Amino acid sequence: SQQGEEDPQALSIQEGENATMNCSYKTSINNLQWYRQNSGRGLVHLILIRSNEREKHSGRLRVTLDTSKKSSSLLITASRAADTASYFCATVLTGGGNKLTFGTGTQLKVEL
Amino acid sequence: NAGVTQTPKFQVLKTGQSMTLQCAQDMNHEYMSWYRQDPGMGLRLIHYSVGAGITDQGEVPNGYNVSRSTTEDFPLRLLSAAPSQTSVYFCASGRVASTDTQYFGPGTRLTVL
Numbered sequence: 001s002q003q004g005e006e007d008p009q010a011l012s013i014q015e016g017e018n019a020t021m022n023c024s025y026k027t028s029i030n031n032l033q034w035y036r037q038n039s040g041r042g043l044v045h046l047i048l049i050r051s052n053e054r055e056k057h058s059g060r061l062r063v064t065l066d067t068s069k070k071s072s073s074l075l076i077t078a079s080r081a082a083d084t085a086s087y088f089c090a091t092v093l094t095g096g097g098n099k100l101t102f103g104t105g106t107q108l109k110v111e112l
Numbered sequence: 113n114a115g116v117t118q119t120p121k122f123q124v125l126k127t128g129q130s131m132t133l134q135c136a137q138d139m140n141h142e143y144m145s146w147y148r149q150d151p152g153m154g155l156r157l158i159h160y161s162v163g164a165g166i167t168d169q170g171e172v173p174n175g176y177n178v179s180r181s182t183t184e185d186f187p188l189r190l191l192s193a194a195p196s197q198t199s200v201y202f203c204a205s206g207r208v209a210s211t212d213t214q215y216f217g218p219g220t221r222l223t224v225l
Binding site: 004033035040041042043044045048088090097098099100101102103104105 | 147
């Protein structure tokens with residue numbers, strides 16, 4: 001069964017706007033990761049946040065984690081057409097070794 | 113480094129045929145895994161390995177076999193293909209430390225008729 005649910009399923013914005021996508025999960029985690037998938041391609045790791053962290057930044061990406069609500073959000077600032085892709089959250093469960101459990105993804109479209 | 117490579121990129125099988133999806137990595141990663149991606153389902157873990165000679169089942173292992181004879185290679189075998197195995201298959205690798213990034217191959221798109 002899916003560990004994570006992502007919201008929204010699809011998001012369409014204009015270039016230059018910010019995009020926010022959310023991920024909720026069900027059980028205790030070691031860390032949460034965000035991946036990007038361009039159409040027809042493999043997944044690319046974007047950012048990892050550990051369970052004892054609340055916020056991380058990487059370039060135009062900002063990730064937050066609220067373990068009390070079992071949720072995370074990914075913010076992409078000043079979006080570009082090249083950001084058009086599907087975004088997935090994936091969790092490493094406490095005691096789960098390296099296994100990633102993926103959410104269902106958010107399809108982001110950035111229009112010119 | 114080539115990273116994670118997968119062959120073939122596309123494959124069409126008839127029901128009942130068998131085949132092997134190849135995965136190789138040149139990063140000396142101990143951990144390797146196979147996922148399938150179906151529309152609206154995200155990625156689901158099929159099998160994984162934490163080192164040569166060690167494999168274990170993931171969420172959806174039925175109909176698939178794996179082996180890990182070397183650190184570099186982790187082939188996925190479909191024993192008797194079924195239409196329900198039509199999917200995109202991704203291989204990934206990473207270091208055993210659980211906080212590390214995993215690296216994904218480009219995928220194999222499999223259609224079973």
